[in-house]
Amino acid sequence: DAKTTQPPSMDCAEGRAANLPCNHSTISGNEYVYWYRQIHSQGPQYIIHGLKNNETNEMASLIITEDRKSSTLILPHATLRDTAVYYCIVRVDLTSGNTGKLIFGQGTTLQVKP
Amino acid sequence: DGGITQSPKYLFRKEGQNVTLSCEQNLNHDAMYWYRQDPGQGLRLIYYSQIVNDFQKGDIAEGYSVSREKKESFPLTVTSAQKNPTAFYLCASSITAGKPQHFGDGTRLSIL
Numbered sequence: 001d002a003k004t005t006q007p008p009s010m011d012c013a014e015g016r017a018a019n020l021p022c023n024h025s026t027i028s029g030n031e032y033v034y035w036y037r038q039i040h041s042q043g044p045q046y047i048i049h050g051l052k053n054n055e056t057n058e059m060a061s062l063i064i065t066e067d068r069k070s071s072t073l074i075l076p077h078a079t080l081r082d083t084a085v086y087y088c089i090v091r092v093d094l095t096s097g098n099t100g101k102l103i104f105g106q107g108t109t110l111q112v113k114p
Numbered sequence: 115d116g117g118i119t120q121s122p123k124y125l126f127r128k129e130g131q132n133v134t135l136s137c138e139q140n141l142n143h144d145a146m147y148w149y150r151q152d153p154g155q156g157l158r159l160i161y162y163s164q165i166v167n168d169f170q171k172g173d174i175a176e177g178y179s180v181s182r183e184k185k186e187s188f189p190l191t192v193t194s195a196q197k198n199p200t201a202f203y204l205c206a207s208s209i210t211a212g213k214p215q216h217f218g219d220g221t222r223l224s225i226l
Contacts, residue, residue: 034214041202041220041222042219043118043120043204043205043206043218043219044157044204044206046216087156092212101159101162101172101173102149102157102206102215103156104156105156106156
């Protein structure tokens with residue numbers, strides 16, 4: 001699985017959009033970009049994933065550059081409850097011969113401030 | 115509500131004891147996983163199961179054992195052979211291997 005690079009920390013004002021970047025310059029054609037977050041002392045929470053098209057769900061939007069070497073997770077209206085460590089993960093999405101294990105890096109600690 | 119339930123939330127073990135961590139899911143997922151997380155670290159895979167009655171070792175299986183007798187249950191036993199068991203243990207499941215994983219809230223194990 002390709003390696004990802006994220007800034008260690010970011011701040012965001014409550015109610016504003018939080019834009020979290022991720023670099024994955026060695027991504028392969030069949031690798032997806034996944035985002036999870038982990039609030040202190042809780043299990044990681046799946047947010048969104050995508051291959052090459054931009055994706056949106058009720059939690060966030062995922063913007064993937066055309067060359068797929070980087071992506072941005074957007075929380076449109078950040079709240080205090082969005083304060084967490086956000087992990088960008090790249091992995092193959094196969095159902096056979098794939099352990100499915102997730103490899104979490106250090107992630108970005110997002111602090112949402114009032 | 116569908117989800118993954120881990121119990122207990124906190125667990126204490128004496129030296130030389132085996133302890134079992136519970137993980138139950140009602141999402142009808144085939145695949146289940148156990149991870150270990152140490153402070154300030156990422157997740158490390160202990161065991162995984164892609165289907166009931168089958169499981170495989172992950173990256174750090176020594177000192178641990180699992181069973182998968184029912185689709186909804188994947189208990190993890192931390193044996194006395196695990197010399198450094200203090201950690202945050204996370205159970206996850208997915209519809210099939212390779213699909214998005216959904217996590218429980220974890221069990222924090224400490225040694226007395």
